[in-house]
Amino acid sequence: MMESRIRWTAMFALVFALGLSACGGDANGNSADEAVASTADASAQVADDAEGVEKAGEDIAGAVSKQELPDGVTKEMIEQGKAVYGGAGICSSCHGPAGAGIPSLGANLTDAEWLHSDGSYDGVVKTVMDGVTAQASSSGVPMPAKGGTNISDDDVNAVAAYVWTLGK
Numbered sequence: 501m502m503e504s505r506i507r508w509t510a511m512f513a514l515v516f517a518l519g520l521s522a523c524g525g526d527a528n529g530n531s532a533d534e535a536v537a538s539t540a541d542a543s544a545q546v547a548d549d550a551e552g553v554e555k556a557g558e559d560i561a562g563a564v565s566k567q568e569l570p571d572g573v574t575k576e577m578i579e580q581g582k583a584v585y586g587g588a589g590i591c592s593s594c595h596g597p598a599g600a601g602i603p604s605l606g607a608n609l610t611d612a613e614w615l616h617s618d619g620s621y622d623g624v625v626k627t628v629m630d631g632v633t634a635q636a637s638s639s640g641v642p643m644p645a646k647g648g649t650n651i652s653d654d655d656v657n658a659v660a661a662y663v664w665t666l667g668k
């Protein structure tokens with residue numbers, strides 16, 4: 501289908517060019533040749549554009565499926581992060597076992613309101629890595645970096661991935 505459209509476009513361009521040359525073209529005598537050459541260019545361009553459109557379509561499809569999990573996040577990481585959340589990361593002690601938050605302690609991690617980042621996976625990684633200062637904290641209670649634990653960077657990424665799944 502696409503091909504026949506290209507052929508039609510090329511034919512149209514050719515007719516157009518012939519029309520131009522029949523009218524004498526511009527002042528220099530080579531205009532008919534040039535017009536034909538540029539018609540060939542134009543139809544090649546049309547074919548390229550058609551390909552480009554197809555590629556763009558594929559890219560969009562790719563982006564949509566990526567939206568389900570942020571770049572670099574896997575289901576395994578989220579599982580690991582869940583274990584870190586209630587285990588070595590002691591996040592649950594301040595944010596509650598389900599992440600709903602504890603008043604005057606850890607913020608609710610399950611709502612759409614993100615106080616310290618845009619709520620993106622990268623944003624959450626940064627918050628967990630750096631913690632929250634008393635000044636920045638809405639309750640005046642700080643969050644120590646990595647919850648005050650010495651969990652690895654991998655664990656931070658994993659627990660951030662898990663927290664990202666809790667938020668809206």
Ligand code: HEC
Pocket residue numbers: 585589590591592593594595605606607608609613614615616617624627628632636637638639641642643644646647648659660663
């Ligand atoms: C000692 C208590 C404490 C521990 C442990 C703790 N947090 Fe926090 N967390 C806080 C406080 C306090 C805030 C800031 C709350 C506020 O501003 O009201 C916060 C904020 C956050 C935020 C930002 C929420 C937002 O709305 O932007 C994230 C994400 C977060 N913590 C994740 C974690 C993770 C993951 C862990 C475990 C590695 C963890 N926290 C451990 C106390 C804690």
